[in-house]
Amino acid sequence: MNCEVCQLKELDVEYFEIGEVLRCILHTIFFHRALGLVRPKDVDLELFEITYVQCGDAELEKKVDEKIDQFIDRVEKHPNKKNQICLSFFEVKNKQATWFTHKVEHLYWEQWYINLNVAQHPKPQSGKSHHSKLVLDPGESASDERNARRATLESSLHEVLFQIIKFVNEKKDHIPPIPNMEGVSFPYEITISSSSDSAFGMDMFKRMLQTGQPTMLS
């Protein structure tokens, strides 16, 4: 079974926008991958005029929030870097237990890369961002600039969601059989990496060969 990879469009976000943006993207992906019975839950973003859908699983919501907190911590520690969250879905294959270890293999069948470019200053009051790609017009007030940037991000986030929809509809054959479960039906893991890591590429390699933890979540 091949592993389908989707690299989502890179987003330029402010520090305080990370949580909302990530929650929106991750839950939208999960909603398309929780193929057991779900009761969809609409959630409105506070910072943007976007409504996304959660699959109504409280456990999942909690885990996603934990991961987002981890990501924000990492961003604080590693500013000036491109940061990436990878959401992977895998199948658990039990290999033959050898005499010294019981091997559990994770076969990844889908990976989503969410690329965020976080503005350098973590303070929300700051209207300027050195890493902002917007051209600063000296005549423009800070609030106008912020609004423009916000509008750009909103439309980019829209595009990312459209991108997710397009991907899930185009590629369906690689999805394994749906187990008889409610809510999130496939085991998954969320990993965080930054561009400066020497293991940035190694992370991907590691995941391919991972024979480690039998737990489904990292």
Next chain:
Amino acid sequence: MDFQYNNNHNEHGRNDQIVSQFLLKTLHIVLESRVPYIRPNGRRGNLSLGSQVRKSDKWFNLALGERPTALDSLNFWHRNLMEPMIIDIILVQEMPGLGQNGSGYGALVETVIERWVVQYEYSRASQSHQSSESYKKTYKKSIILLRSLYTMMRLLPAYRAYRKLSSKGKACGFDIVYKVSSFSAPVTRSEEQVMKPYSFIPVEAQHGRLSVSVKYRESLSDFNLETSASLPPEIITDYVGSPATDPFRAFPDHKVATSFPVREIPPPQRPHSWSSGGPFMYNQSPPAHHSSSGRYDLSSSPTSYDVYGQRTQNYRPPTHHSFDDSPPFSPSPPTYLSSGGNYMQSRLRSETAPVSIPNPLITTPRYLSPNLSDPNRHSLPPMSPRSTRYEVSSHESPSVIRSLKKSEMSRIGDLSSASGSGSANHYSPSHKISRDNKDDSGRFSGLLSSSGSPRIGFSRSSSRLSLQDELDDIDFSCPFIVDDVDTCDSPVSQSGIGVKQGKKSQDAAVGALVRMLRTAPPLRQDSSCCSDHVESQSNTSGLFMSRKTSDALEELKAYTGIKHLILSKSKDTKQQHLYSL
């Protein structure tokens, strides 16, 4: 050989079931996120995790909550799975300026802001060399498609309008209605240009593919949806109501207004398309509705009528008929026009949950026989000067008294029997009790809604709901888990049983109604057309104080005279025949 045949048959049945449920689910998803009043309980909420999910809601593993009754009509309407289902989401706004009547009120402008096309594209070419897993794959892929659809509904521009309408109700100055049809009403070129298309990747099915696509307006800024209504809502304190409404009901409040009308009136002329009016009337002040609603009614787009000639009297549109129906639909268009929006309000309200139905002797809706509108009107036929009328009308019947009794009974029969006097109750909402014999149920429901008791009303609605649950269970006898081996029985044979059970509950309700009405004291006085007991009964009822025994005896004499006359005439004609031979 047989095994293979059975397998293919089963496969085919499953495929059809998936396709029809897919259409239903799609319609549900589209409407519940565009039309605020589609939800039965009127709320826009999320299902709680603990709530029990009905079996019918488990299809495609997407629990959306209670299905609006509007969707049930699709079962009858969309029997041909090959026909596309086209859902138009229409924005209705009142534009300030002179209306058509020159009344000074604005004209209602409707714009198609979204057009969804859901279709099972049948193609013989894609024959099944596929394995028996094919319908499972189709189901699995459909699950994903519907998830995407659900997500997309919240990303398109029209969702904002829906949210505004949901939260602000009448204050936002516009309304969203929908229209479902099996053909595409043409749009103007300018409209085409502003509509952006989007298509989901089709899902392969056994003999074709399921496709969902949309054309939507990218920007709704032209409609100035952000501003509130130009006309502030008015309350008419001395509103009396139209004759077609129930004057004894309280003025409807906003809460009731926003609930989705459960029972609707079928438009007899449009078999393959129905639309919603929603409680649009609530959004504007009643005077504005007065003319605008009428104009809207008359200026309905002719393209909304179906080209198919099939008559579906059993057709049940989900919503209010006001926008697109031709005048013949309403039995009394002038009444409708004169009352305008408030009429809509009270009519809509009258068709929601069972409420106390007024005493039929005191007030009657227009659609009942006019004889009943005056409780003091004598039950016995009029005096001899009018006897010729009866003679003319009943000369073909063997017995005058029998015919008189029949006509007598027919007047009362509107209330007490389902003898089918044809009391012209097309106006009444036909309830969806069973999947067949809808003519009977339609008339029956008409009787009830006009003059039934609250008890009967409740029992009817509860029987309807229980049957609906039964049908849902039959249709979806097991949760559709993709990788399980399904052993569900064929739904066709079982639905017949459900229908019969529904009929029984109907009959029980009819019987109860008949019993109730027969034992009602005032009516017993009316039904004494056999004059043997007139003497005794005329003394007992206060309503007939003016009636005297002598009057009754005179009338009896008139009857006897007429009878003899007719008998003699028939003898004459017989003799003439004999002579002519």
